[in-house]
Amino acid sequence: MNKLLIFGHGYTTKNLTKIITDDFSEIFVTSREPEKINDKFVNHVIRYEDSGEFLISKKNDLTHILCSIPPDENGDPVYERFKNDIKDLCSLKWIGYLSATSVYGDHNGEFVDENSELKANTSRGLNRILAEKQWEEFCTNHNIILKIFRIAGIYGKGRNIYERIKKGDYKLILKDKQYFSRIHINDLTHCLKESLKRIDQFEIFNLADDAPSNIQDVVEYICKKMNIKLPNTINYEQLENEMTKNFFTDNKKVLNTKIKQKLNFKLKYPSYKEGYNQIINSKN
Numbered sequence: 001m002n003k004l005l006i007f008g009h010g011y012t013t014k015n016l017t018k019i020i021t022d023d024f025s026e027i028f029v030t031s032r033e034p035e036k037i038n039d040k041f042v043n044h045v046i047r048y049e050d051s052g053e054f055l056i057s058k059k060n061d062l063t064h065i066l067c068s069i070p071p072d073e074n075g076d077p078v079y080e081r082f083k084n085d086i087k088d089l090c091s092l093k094w095i096g097y098l099s100a101t102s103v104y105g106d107h108n109g110e111f112v113d114e115n116s117e118l119k120a121n122t123s124r125g126l127n128r129i130l131a132e133k134q135w136e137e138f139c140t141n142h143n144i145i146l147k148i149f150r151i152a153g154i155y156g157k158g159r160n161i162y163e164r165i166k167k168g169d170y171k172l173i174l175k176d177k178q179y180f181s182r183i184h185i186n187d188l189t190h191c192l193k194e195s196l197k198r199i200d201q202f203e204i205f206n207l208a209d210d211a212p213s214n215i216q217d218v219v220e221y222i223c224k225k226m227n228i229k230l231p232n233t234i235n236y237e238q239l240e241n242e243m244t245k246n247f248f249t250d251n252k253k254v255l256n257t258k259i260k261q262k263l264n265f266k267l268k269y270p271s272y273k274e275g276y277n278q279i280i281n282s283k284n
Contacts, residue, residue, distance in 0.1 A: 003026045005058070005062055006027070007078045009045070010068060017039055020196065026044075028043060055089065060090050060091055066098070067079075083138060095144055096196070099128050103118045106249060122250070147198070149192065156279070157185070161222060162280060168231075172219050174216060177251075178251050187267050218272045218276070
């Protein structure tokens, strides 16, 4: 039976473990603070620093590894620290890497697919590109199936604009013809679930919905549906926080054709409208 190790256990993977228990006899996760992990769908939480010893102990057992820890200037910290232990796993047949669409950089609002040029010039995007290259080379050299998931902006329960507007801590940033892509957490995790079953070939997937849009469109839709006033606005040119400004430097629309063709995947929330209808209705 398949056994999965997830490096890092955050918003995405906590929603993933709920729906994959039938696919794995055991699910392990790592954390720097394992005592804070409360997930009934996980068999065991490993302290991140002890991952090397754990990998050695599971040399003949682990079949899947999913890496969800953000990269730094050296790439994926899991690759840097544990690649030698991972290459010695006799039963390993699948590695998944949770990347991001920031690797594409700025495409002036045009559509990008998995074959588009990687034009990132922010540290966020460049670090992701490096991590992808590390795992691609590693898996090629050791004959392991690799799946890279370039994920758009994730939203869902506990992580969405609607809840921030309700709390009064959301400010709408206005920038004309600026497009963002997103994906509902439920669609994201179910797509990952399907990919975990594919032990076939190296693949890169964009995980995004069908409706790239301006943030203003999303906010206006939420406020109109809830019959509440729009939050305060600020023009992009007035921003002083460099991190926030960098978030708006990349302008692109992410195509998701490949997950539909290769995985036969059907989105439950094809646009922000269906997604926020679900979030709002669940709150009322």
